[in-house]
Amino acid sequence: MGKVVLVTGVARRLGGRFVRRLQREPDVDRVIAVDAVPPEHHLGGAEFVRADIRHPMIAKVLAEHAVDTVVHMDVNGTPLGRARGGRATVKEINVIGTMQLLGACQKAPAVRRLVVKSTTNVYGSAPRDPAVFTETTPPKSLPSGGFAKDAVEVEGYVRGFARRRPDVAVAVLRFANILGPSADSPLAEYFSLPVLPTVFGYDPRLQFVHEDDVIEVLIVASQDPARGTLNSGTFNIAGDGVLLLSQTARRLGKPTVPVLLPAVTLLGSMMRNVGITDFSPEQIRLLTHGRVVDTTQMRETLGFTPKFTTAGTFHDFAVGRGPGLLPPERLAHAVDTVAAMLPGAGVHRPYEEEPNHG
């Protein structure tokens, strides 16, 4: 008998993609897709059940379909669509929804495996933190609110569940900033601005993970572990390497406007109140101090190697967005023109490897 997988949060594009991908796995028998609103995209051959995970009804769904694997993807920072709800609704779905879902799982003896999508936001971003977070690093300053706090609470409930149901394999995947050609996260929104406001005097280190890799690692975590690997526990998921915010701006070809930190905070809260953008304080902290996580556990224990590096992910994202005001190609061409005007440029060929000066 094959497996029955229940996936929450399928009305989002990432959830929808995961559901379609999951059906191609040979040992997956049925996929039950759950969300409170019907998705706009098709879900392949998955059975869509319209259920709100904040209501106890979810327990019935679990029992009725004899679900043995639960993939909880309905932990998100932004509301789905522009119209529906604000921060309060998001928090309720994240926290109350997870509590209900875990309560239902606890009562469902068939459940053998639980995968939870979390975020590296749980580490916060502070100048006094170590440069690289491992899964065991305690955050110096716990996130005070917003999505990061939700994620911390969600992880707390998941830990409680793992204690009460030791027979269930629990995997918590902490994703770095998810980007891809069709990403619609607050960070993707930020990178779509024509001019990027940055915090004066700070150049944060950022890490990205590609949507394709997110789907693949969720597949790895929701299946039985391959030989020599272990897919229960907490794992940081991020592409290799690091990009500075200044590098991302130059690669996008967008000018940056440094703004003093107090002004940024003020501007952010004003814009949030007016409702122009949902740019939260934790996003501002990320763009001030940056965050880098260690992915050794992902490689060695989980046995997953992402296809895209951080730079590769960003490139894929940038290609989908079109050029900015200062396309890097044009700037490079301008420099080349100047170099060609140099006397002796023909003899010298300046782009051969120059010996380093000192």
Add this chain to the structure above:
Amino acid sequence: MADAKVIPLDEDTRSRRGTARPGGRAAGGRRKNAPAGQPELTAVPAEEHSEGTAPRRRGLRRATARQEEGAESASGAGRGDGGDTAAEPAQEEAAHAAHAAPSPGSLPLPVGMLTDALGGAADRLLGGSWERRVAGGLSFLRRRITGDYEVDEFGYDEELTDQVLMSLLRPLFDNYFRIEVKGVGNIPSQGGALVVCNHSGTLPWDALMTQVAVHDHHPSGRHLRLLAADLVFVLPLINELARKAGHTLACAEDAQLLLGNGEVVGVMPEGFKGLGKPFSERYKLQRFGRGGFVSTALRTGVPIVPCSIVGAEEIYPMVGNAKTLARLLGLPYFPVTPTFPWLGLLGMVPLPTKWTIQFGEPIPTDHYPPEAADDPMLVFNLTDQVRETIQHTLYKLLVQRRSVFF
């Protein structure tokens, strides 16, 4: 005209630091193909059109001709004694001068005149290889403005550090503090090492200078990765530059990760206690924290290299500490020196003391068992050993020192 010939030579040898330049020698070979008469012929019309630039250009040509002569004789001498290092720069420079000369003729007339005139000025200012430098600078600029460079997970930008940050600090190192570096070979050429230094001087110039010392003087050109106080990462601009220069927060996690990656890590265990101590207590080492650096070295099995810095104590003689003001500003201390804050920013100019940086014999830690890092007695003993070594070396260097400023 004599300065046009002498200054570049001098400048070039200094900037080169005896590193091998295979490219330069190859170019030197190419020089022989360039016909000597060509520049004269092609450049003549341009000279007739412009009266203003003519004398300068003539001067330039005379200078290049002389340089070529000089190079001829120098390279001859070099061949004679089998590779005299002084001959190399001269040869290379002459090669560039030879490249420069024929090309203006191929450019449109006004552009040719302009670049030629600028070239003459640049030649005199920067030395004969200005073109190569400009080309190198342009390709550097090209990489920077398109974001096509790499940083490591700590935000260390090796290219920027090598090409810009170190070049900014080098004049201070060479000409202002005239730092003498001893025993830099005690840092292993491969694998991790923990360099432990004394800390002094109100502002952490000593840490930056140690970084230059390792970068410029170590035979394998190793990079020192400094561990900095958390205050550094709170301040805007400073934190950005510190990360790009390869510094990171002084915590066990970061130190262990860096040492595990085989980097040379620099640490000042005295911290603010050493940096902000009054002038009267100069060269008295403060407490070495809880010995966290020793535990980290034991855990990673890397050698500890004690490092003593003499001269940094006197750059800002701190005679007072405005504690209330410091607390108000959130700083660990607020220095009062004979010049600061009375002269404002001018008071922040350090005194030009003469420095010595001595790297001591490495203390191996790889023969201890893994659980040694959790043995407080051993950690304390090793901490004391490192501290004593630095203190004794400081006394020795102070006895040898002729004066604070020379």
